[in-house]
Amino acid sequence: MKRIISAYEKGDNYKRALIEYRLTDINFHTEVELLKAGKINELREQLNEW
Structure with a gap:
């Protein structure tokens, strides 16, 4: 997922x-x-919770 965000x-x-x-x-x-929605930081936070 991190590669996808990048x-x-x-x-x-x-x-x-x-x-x-x-x-x-x-x-x-x-x-x-x-x-x-351009909420990349929120998505990163979700990843950290997984």
């Missing part, structure tokens, strides 16, 4: 769409919504 922060729109699609596909809806 790729997402680089701003490649194609990779963003692919990441969102794959995360949704594997039922990570909450994480996708955080990414779409």
Whole structure:
């Protein structure tokens, strides 16, 4: 997930769409919504809790 966040922060729109699609596909809806909203730090905090 940390690699996904890193790729997402680089701003490649194609990779963003692919990441969102794959995360949704594997039922990570909450994480996708955080990414779409630009709440990268909140997602990082969630990862630390896992």
